[in-house]
Amino acid sequence: MADKKTFYITTPIYYPSASLHIGHAYSTVATDAIARYHRQRGDETYFLTGSDEHGQKIERKAKAEGVTPQEYVDKIVAGFKDLWKLLDISYDGFIRTTDDYHVKAVQKMFKKLYDQGDIYKSKYTGFYCTPCESFWLDRQVKEAGGVCPDCGGPVELVEEESYFFRLSKYADRLIQYIKDNPTFIQPNSRTNEMLQNFLLPGLEDLCVSRTSFTWGIPVDFDSKHVVYVWLDALSNYITALGWGSEDDSLYKKFWPADVHIVGKEIVRFHTIIWPIMLMALGEPLPKQVFGHGWLVLDGGKMSKSKGNVVDPVALCARYGVDAIRYFLLREVPFGSDGTFSNEALIARINTDLANDLGNLLSRTVAMIDKYFGGALPAPAVTADEDAALIALASELPAKVDVLMNELHIPDALAEIWKLVGACNKYIDVTAPWTLAKSEAGQERLKTVLYNLAESLRIVAVLLTPFLTSTPAKMFVQLGTAPAQASLNAVAWGGSVPGSQVHKGEALFPRIDVEAELAYFAAEADKAKAAAxxxxxxxxxxxxxxxxxxxxxxxxxxxxxxxxxxxxxxxxxxxxxxxxxxxxxxxxxxxxxxxxxxxxxxxxxxxxxxxxxxxxxxxxxxxxxxxxxxxxxxxxxxxxxxxxxxxxxxxxxxxxxxxxxxxxxxxxx
Ligand SMILES: [Zn+2]
Structure with a gap:
C-alpha cells in the first residue's frame, strides 16, 4: 500500500512588536490557500504558523509599558490568533518561541552544535540596529553610509562576548546543494541573488548569542548568554513537530517541509542560515523556500517601522473575509510586489466578485426559478456554443492544479475567472430570456441553464481553497448535494437534474465607490488625529x-x-x-x-x-x-x-x- 502523500507548509513566525498589518495577512492567507488546496486533494497536510517572541526590542517595549515581556507578548499574540480566526486561517499548529518544548529543544540544539564544534565562543564587535534586531559588520554599515543597511536608522557600536556558529564551514556544501536543487529557492531569480550576493563572496560566522539583554532562551551551560534570534526563530519549523522532544512522531511524518512561505526580506536567512543549521544537525533540508513580494502601499514597503499600516480587521468587518482573501490572493503577483489601495480593493470587489461572479449566480438561479419552477432542467437541445464552454470547464481543474503546484495563486484564480467570464458571454450569446418566449426555445433553454449551473458548480468546487464561505453559499443556491461539492466530482456533468435551486442574497453587494472613498478619507483622518x-x-x-x-x-x-x-x-x-x-x-x-x-x-x-x-x-x-x-x-x-x-x-x-x-x- 502506497504511503499517503504528506504536505508540510509554514508561514514565517511573526514578531509581536505591534499588531499585524495587511502584509502579514497576505503571507498567511496565501499559505492558507495552499494548505487548503492540498487538503482538498487529499494530501495529509500540516500547516504551521506562530510567533517569534524573544529579543531586545520586546524587552524594551514591555518595559516602556510597565509589563513583563511575557505579559507583553501574551497580549499581542492573542491578537494574532484573533486575526487568523477572523480570516479563517486553517493552521494545524501555532508555535510560540516562548513555548516550553521549543525552549528545551533549542537548548538541546545549541548544546549539540557546541559539543560538535560548530558553535564556539569569541568576541563580537559590530553594529546593532534595535528596530531590525540585526547585527551589521563594519563594512556593511560603512557601505550604507553609517546607518542600518535595512532600515536606514541609527546603529549602536557594541562589543561583547558571544557564541558563533560556523556558517563558513558549510558554505561549499550549501552552494552545491543549491546548484543541484534548482527549485529549492523560488522564484528562481532569488537563487542567483543568494549565490552572487551572499554565498559566493564568502560567509562570515554567525553571532548566535547575546549578553546585552535577557529576554531570550538561556544557553543552559553558560547562563550569561541568551540564544540570539535566528537560531531560536528558524528552528521553530522543526521544534513545532517535536524535534528534540520525546514525541517526534510529527517530525518523522512531515519533515522535510514541502515549502516555507516567507517574505522576500527573509529569504536570505531561510536559504543560508537555516539549511546550514540543518546540515550541521544532520537533518534533511526543506524542499523549497518561496520568497513572496511585498504588498506595498503608496509606493513604499508596508512595514510597522514606517507606520504605514492598513488594518485587516477593519477591512474584514467592512467587506467580509472572502472579499479580503480574494483581493490578497488575486492582486499580488506571487513572487513579486503588489500594491494595496482602497480603490483597487473596491474595484476587485465590484468587478470580479459582485458583477462577474455574484451576478452570474443570481441570474442563473433566478432564471431556473422563473422558467422551471426552481428545478434544475436536464440538458436537452445542444448548440455550437456549448462545446467551448464545456471544454473550458472540463480543462479547468487540471490547469488550476498545475498553477497551484507552482504556487501561482493569482494565475489560478485568473483561470477560474476565465470560466466565469465565458459563462457571462454565454448568457449574452444564448439570450435565455428570448428562448423562454417561444415553445421551440424551451428545449434549448434547458441546456443553457444546465450548462450555466454546472459551470458555476465547478467554479465553486475550485474556489473552495481560496474563499471560505462563498463556495458553500453557492452550493446552497445551486442546490448542489455535498457529494457533488467535492473535488472528486469536479468533472463536467456532476449537477443532478431536478435539484432544487434556492434564490439567495447577493454573494457580494456592490459598493458605492464614491461614498466608500469618502469613508476611507474620514477614517484616515481620525486615525491621524488620534495618533x-x-x-x-x-x-x-x-x-x-x-x-x-x-x-x-x-x-x-x-x-x-x-x-x-x-x-x-x-x-x-x-x-x-x-x-x-x-x-x-x-x-x-x-x-x-x-x-x-x-x-x-x-x-x-x-x-x-x-x-x-x-x-x-x-x-x-x-x-x-x-x-x-x-x-x-x-x-x-x-x-x-x-x-x-x-x-x-x-x-x-x-x-x-x-x-x-x-x-x-x-x-x-
Ligand atoms: Zn535597522
Whole structure:
C-alpha cells in the first residue's frame, strides 16, 4: 500500500512588536490557500504558523509599558490568533518561541552544535540596529553610509562576548546543494541573488548569542548568554513537530517541509542560515523556500517601522473575509510586489466578485426559478456554443492544479475567472430570456441553464481553497448535494437534474465607490488625529483638507492652550489661486494650483460643495504651507487652504485678506 502523500507548509513566525498589518495577512492567507488546496486533494497536510517572541526590542517595549515581556507578548499574540480566526486561517499548529518544548529543544540544539564544534565562543564587535534586531559588520554599515543597511536608522557600536556558529564551514556544501536543487529557492531569480550576493563572496560566522539583554532562551551551560534570534526563530519549523522532544512522531511524518512561505526580506536567512543549521544537525533540508513580494502601499514597503499600516480587521468587518482573501490572493503577483489601495480593493470587489461572479449566480438561479419552477432542467437541445464552454470547464481543474503546484495563486484564480467570464458571454450569446418566449426555445433553454449551473458548480468546487464561505453559499443556491461539492466530482456533468435551486442574497453587494472613498478619507483622518502628538501642527487637517469637517463642534471642545512656539511651527502663507478644477471622481474635492511667491504648487481642498473653480481663480487665500503632502484621489496635495465654517458645515468661506497683498507673504 502506497504511503499517503504528506504536505508540510509554514508561514514565517511573526514578531509581536505591534499588531499585524495587511502584509502579514497576505503571507498567511496565501499559505492558507495552499494548505487548503492540498487538503482538498487529499494530501495529509500540516500547516504551521506562530510567533517569534524573544529579543531586545520586546524587552524594551514591555518595559516602556510597565509589563513583563511575557505579559507583553501574551497580549499581542492573542491578537494574532484573533486575526487568523477572523480570516479563517486553517493552521494545524501555532508555535510560540516562548513555548516550553521549543525552549528545551533549542537548548538541546545549541548544546549539540557546541559539543560538535560548530558553535564556539569569541568576541563580537559590530553594529546593532534595535528596530531590525540585526547585527551589521563594519563594512556593511560603512557601505550604507553609517546607518542600518535595512532600515536606514541609527546603529549602536557594541562589543561583547558571544557564541558563533560556523556558517563558513558549510558554505561549499550549501552552494552545491543549491546548484543541484534548482527549485529549492523560488522564484528562481532569488537563487542567483543568494549565490552572487551572499554565498559566493564568502560567509562570515554567525553571532548566535547575546549578553546585552535577557529576554531570550538561556544557553543552559553558560547562563550569561541568551540564544540570539535566528537560531531560536528558524528552528521553530522543526521544534513545532517535536524535534528534540520525546514525541517526534510529527517530525518523522512531515519533515522535510514541502515549502516555507516567507517574505522576500527573509529569504536570505531561510536559504543560508537555516539549511546550514540543518546540515550541521544532520537533518534533511526543506524542499523549497518561496520568497513572496511585498504588498506595498503608496509606493513604499508596508512595514510597522514606517507606520504605514492598513488594518485587516477593519477591512474584514467592512467587506467580509472572502472579499479580503480574494483581493490578497488575486492582486499580488506571487513572487513579486503588489500594491494595496482602497480603490483597487473596491474595484476587485465590484468587478470580479459582485458583477462577474455574484451576478452570474443570481441570474442563473433566478432564471431556473422563473422558467422551471426552481428545478434544475436536464440538458436537452445542444448548440455550437456549448462545446467551448464545456471544454473550458472540463480543462479547468487540471490547469488550476498545475498553477497551484507552482504556487501561482493569482494565475489560478485568473483561470477560474476565465470560466466565469465565458459563462457571462454565454448568457449574452444564448439570450435565455428570448428562448423562454417561444415553445421551440424551451428545449434549448434547458441546456443553457444546465450548462450555466454546472459551470458555476465547478467554479465553486475550485474556489473552495481560496474563499471560505462563498463556495458553500453557492452550493446552497445551486442546490448542489455535498457529494457533488467535492473535488472528486469536479468533472463536467456532476449537477443532478431536478435539484432544487434556492434564490439567495447577493454573494457580494456592490459598493458605492464614491461614498466608500469618502469613508476611507474620514477614517484616515481620525486615525491621524488620534495618533499624532498634540504638539504637531493641525494633524487632523492633513488627510482631508476640508478643514471644517475635522474640527467638529468647536463650541463644546475648546482646544487646549498652546505656547507661541507651537503656533510658530505652522507656516501660514498667502497664496494666489492661478487655476482650479474639479476632481471628477470626488463629490468633495477641488484641485487648486496656487502661486506662493515664486513657487507654484497643487493643493486639494474639500470645498467643491461651496465653490466652483471659477469662484476661486484669481483669489488670494491663506495656506498652511508646511503641512506634509498627502495624496487624495490620486492627486498630491501640498498644503491646506484655511476656511471658516459653522458646525453643520452649511456655510463655509475661505479666508482672504482685506487688502490686495502679494502671494508668499507670511501670515502671523
Ligand atoms: Zn535597522
Amino acid at each position: 499624532t502628538p498634540a504638539t504637531e501642527p493641525a494633524p487632523a487637517a492633513e488627510a482631508a483638507p476640508a478643514a471644517p469637517a475635522k474640527h467638529g463642534h468647536g463650541d463644546d471642545e475648546a482646544p487646549a492652550e498652546i505656547e507661541y512656539d507651537d503656533f510658530a511651527k505652522i507656516d501660514l502663507r498667502l497664496a494666489k489661486v492661478v487655476a482650479c478644477e474639479e476632481i471628477k471622481k470626488s463629490k468633495k474635492l477641488l484641485k487648486l494650483t496656487v502661486e506662493v511667491g515664486a513657487e507654484t504648487r497643487t493643493v486639494v481642498s474639500g470645498i467643491k460643495q461651496w465653490y466652483t473653480p471659477d469662484d476661486l481663480v484669481g483669489k488670494t487665500v491663506v495656506l498652511v504651507a508646511n503641512l506634509k503632502p498627502v495624496t487624495l484621489c490620486g492627486v498630491e496635495s501640498h498644503g491646506m487652504i484655511l476656511c471658516a465654517s459653522d458646525a453643520a458645515d452649511e456655510n463655509l468661506s475661505a479666508l482672504t485678506t482685506l487688502a490686495e497683498m502679494e502671494s508668499g507673504l507670511k501670515v502671523r
